[in-house]
Amino acid sequence: MSVSDGRTSREPAPASPPGGHFDAASGERLHPAAREAWLAAVEQGWADPARLHHEARRARLLLDAARESVAGAIGARPDETSFTASGTQAVHLGLLGLGHGARDGRAVHVVPSAVEHSAVLHAAEHLARTAGATVSTVPVDRSGRVDPQSYAGQVAVAGAPVVAALQHANHEVGTVQPVAEVSAICREHGVPLLVDAAQTVGRLPVPAGWDVLAASAHKWGGPAGVGVLAVRKGVRWRSPLPADEREAGRVAGFENVPAVVAAAAALEAVTREASTEGPRLSALVDRLRAEVPRRVPDVQVVGDPVQRLPHLVTFSLLYVDGEAVVTELDRAGFAVSSGSSCTSSTLRPSHVLEAMGVLTHGNVRVSLGRGTTAAEVEAFLDLLPGLVERLRHASGAVGL
Amino acid sequence: MTEDAGEVEVAVTVDATGLRCPQPVIELARRIDGVPVGSVVALLADDEAARLDVPAWCEMRGHAYLGEPTPATFHVRRTH
Numbered sequence: 009m010s011v012s013d014g015r016t017s018r019e020p021a022p023a024s025p026p027g028g029h030f031d032a033a034s035g036e037r038l039h040p041a042a043r044e045a046w047l048a049a050v051e052q053g054w055a056d057p058a059r060l061h062h063e064a065r066r067a068r069l070l071l072d073a074a075r076e077s078v079a080g081a082i083g084a085r086p087d088e089t090s091f092t093a094s095g096t097q098a099v100h101l102g103l104l105g106l107g108h109g110a111r112d113g114r115a116v117h118v119v120p121s122a123v124e125h126s127a128v129l130h131a132a133e134h135l136a137r138t139a140g141a142t143v144s145t146v147p148v149d150r151s152g153r154v155d156p157q158s159y160a161g162q163v164a165v166a167g168a169p170v171v172a173a174l175q176h177a178n179h180e181v182g183t184v185q186p187v188a189e190v191s192a193i194c195r196e197h198g199v200p201l202l203v204d205a206a207q208t209v210g211r212l213p214v215p216a217g218w219d220v221l222a223a224s225a226h227k228w229g230g231p232a233g234v235g236v237l238a239v240r241k242g243v244r245w246r247s248p249l250p251a252d253e254r255e256a257g258r259v260a261g262f263e264n265v266p267a268v269v270a271a272a273a274a275l276e277a278v279t280r281e282a283s284t285e286g287p288r289l290s291a292l293v294d295r296l297r298a299e300v301p302r303r304v305p306d307v308q309v310v311g312d313p314v315q316r317l318p319h320l321v322t323f324s325l326l327y328v329d330g331e332a333v334v335t336e337l338d339r340a341g342f343a344v345s346s347g348s349s350c351t352s353s354t355l356r357p358s359h360v361l362e363a364m365g366v367l368t369h370g371n372v373r374v375s376l377g378r379g380t381t382a383a384e385v386e387a388f389l390d391l392l393p394g395l396v397e398r399l400r401h402a403s404g405a406v407g408l
Numbered sequence: 409m410t411e412d413a414g415e416v417e418v419a420v421t422v423d424a425t426g427l428r429c430p431q432p433v434i435e436l437a438r439r440i441d442g443v444p445v446g447s448v449v450a451l452l453a454d455d456e457a458a459r460l461d462v463p464a465w466c467e468m469r470g471h472a473y474l475g476e477p478t479p480a481t482f483h484v485r486r487t488h
Contacts, residue, residue, distance in 0.1 A: 308468065326468065327430050327437070348429070348457070357429070357457045367464040368457045369430040403430070408437035 027341020028384030032227075032377030033179060033207060033320055034345055038274070039229035039378070045273035046231065049266035057265060058254065067265050074265075074272035081275050082205070082214045082221055084238040090255035091268050092235035095206045095224025096127040101248070101259065102202050102220040102237055103131040103173060107139055109244035110169040115140035119162045120173040121154045121185070122147050122363035125204055128173050129359070142168065145363075151312040152183035152364050159190045163199045173202040176215060180347050180360040180373060181311030182320035184212070191217025200243050207317055209236070210278040211286060219243045228278050229378060230271030233264060278378070289376045290318040292385045296374060297321050303393045310366045319377070322347070324361070325370030325396055327405035333372055336395050342388055347371040416474060416483055419447035425480070429457035433465050440471065440486050448474065451482045458482065 029037070053070040055063035072086070079089040092098040103118070110116045118132040122145040135141035146158045154174065163170045172194050177184045187203055194201040195217070203218035210228030214221070220243065225234035237258055239245045245258075252260035278285070293316075301307045306326035325333060330348025337344050347358030348371040357368035376385070400406060422439045424432035432453035440449055451462060462482045466473035474483035 306468065308464070326465070327434050329428075329430060357460060362460050365460070365464070367468070368460045369433070403434060405430070405434045405437070408434065 026387065027337075027343075028380055028388065029343045029377055030374045030380070030384075030388070031343045031345050032380075033317075033373065033375035035226045035232065036229040036377050037379060038231060038270075039277050041277040042230050042270040042274035046266050046270035049269035053265040053269060057263060070269050071263055071265050074268045077272040077276055078236060079238070081279055082209060082223065082236065082238060083216060084221065085241065087256060088241055089236065089238045090258040091263055091271075092237050092255075092259050093233055093261075093264075095204075095222060095227070095235040097259075098222035098224070098235035098237040099125065099127040099202075099204055099206075100131045100134075102222050102239070102245075103128060103171065104135060104248035105239070105245040105258070106171040106200050106202060106220060106243075107135040107141055108248045109246040110171070111244065114169055115142070117141065117165045117168040117170045118143045118173070119159065119170060119199075120145055121175065123152055123154075123178050123180075123183075123360045124173055124175055125179055125206065126359070128175070128202070128204055132173070146174075148183075148363050150364055150366065151315075152178050152181045152310070152360065153312060153315070154185055154190065156186050156189035156193055160193045160197075163194055163197045170197070170199045171202070172199050173204065176203055176205040176208040177212070177317045178311070178360060179207050180358060181322045181364070182207075182317040183312040184208075184315045184317065187215040188217055191215070194219075200245075207320075210275050211282060211318055220245065225267075225271035225274065228271075228275055230274040231267045234267050234271040281378075285378065286318040289380065292376055292380065292382060293319065293321045293374075295385060296389070299389050300392065303389060304396050308367050310361070310364065317375075319380075320373065320375040322371065322373045324348075324367040325372065326367065327403065327408065328370035328396060328399050329403070330369055330371045332399055333370060333396070336399065337372075337391075340391055340395065342391070345373045345375075347373065416448045416485075418450040418483070419443040421450045421452065424451060424453040424455075424458075427453065427455060429455050429461060431455075432458045433461050436462065436465065436482075436484065437469070440469075440484065443486055445486050445488060447486060449484050449486065451484065452480060453482065454480045 053067040055067045057068040057071045076086045079086045132143045200219040202220040206224045209223040219240045221238040223236040226232040309323045330346035361368045424435045463473040472485040
């Protein structure tokens with residue numbers, strides 16, 4: 009065994025597994041630029057950025073630079089931009105803060121789309137339970153897209169201040185939403201709009217027109233544990249939590265400066281790479297969208313074929329248990345996720361697939377990452393037909 | 409199209425109660441060809457996914473989904 013690569017003979021390099029990691033929408037691999045920035049920042053930025061001594065000022069400078077960089081990438085001012093502990097926390101604080109910021113402390117009417125991330129829907133439920141809010145969801149069409157006119161109908165509610173929420177792109181099926189149109193309608197009615205851009209920051213230009221924006225660093229190749237909450241100046245937002253001076257009063261607690269610095273470095277890198285990486289992954293997704301239904305019988309490819317995330321495609325396999333296909337693909341080295349829940353009687357099928365009115369079982373979400381190669385996609389396409397046939401055979405679903 | 413589901417005469421009842429997805433849809437697919445074209449299969453299925461997957465299957469296969477006249481009972485008309 010060679011030791012020239014710095015490994016000892018007792019620690020052989022792990023064999024590169026066949027297959028591919030096709031679950032970037034759950035979490036993208038840490039970008040090398042993030043690792044490098046983090047290592048430097050734990051040395052330079054460990055102190056409390058709220059203090060006045062020189063180590064503290066050094067941490068503050070790093071934090072300020074990261075904030076300026078991330079703010080630039082999302083089209084915000086630095087003083088509008090705060091770091092949270094996750095994308096979920098950003099969404100929770102974002103929506104609850106809009107609910108609590110309503111004029112005269114009145115109970116709000118919350119209008120999210122039916123296909124929002126569960127973090128948005130849970131925050132809306134929380135406002136209903138704890139602050140007397142009412143909630144009505146905006147339906148989507150078969151591709152998973154909202155009709156802006158449906159928002160027009162639902163935000164024009166008399167008697168209660170209204171708060172609206174719309175994702176930039178759907179996390180399960182990849183459909184990009186008409187944020188600009190919905191934003192214009194909300195503005196016309198004086199309704200603040202929360203935009204959940206967790207799936208798009210670093211991959212697609214952030215649309216203008218948000219009043220509150222939420223994002224998540226580990227989805228763009230930053231570390232876990234960093235989210236972004238941006239609140240547009242002048243928007244009626246009030247923290248739902250006890251007072252704290254950090255992060256412009258929007259997020260409590262000592263910032264994780266090294267992780268924030270790493271998140272900003274990753275975002276700078278992926279934003280630079282997006283003009284080549286986006287089209288490359290999008291072409292691979294086009295190939296999957298065309299070839300999966302050609303090679304595998306009885307497949308429903310879901311989500312908009314054009315107005316979509318560059319790196320994500322979802323399909324449902326008739327007569328197949330979604331968890332079983334995830335497990336079998338994993339055994340073959342491919343990591344994917346599924347919106348199906350056939351195994352547990354306590355779990356409901358994906359609310360996104362339900363709202364779209366498409367098949368919910370046998371669901372497979374393929375989301376390609378920075379390292380995904382064309383060869384991996386071809387290997388997946390070669391593997392899938394036989395794998396699905398075996399699963400259908402095992403459950404007696406042959407010739408149906 | 410959803411027809412008036414209350415009035416139909418059921419040719420065969422398929423009991424998939426207690427089965428998890430995708431088994432209820434597989435049972436429906438197995439039995440549909442056993443009834444004459446134009447007649448109705450009633451599928452009993454208490455799996456949450458059936459409410460979504462039975463109409464989706466009908467659309468994929470071109471059969472007519474008649475609705476859920478009573479909870480966890482789904483009516484499908486064989487059309488071809």
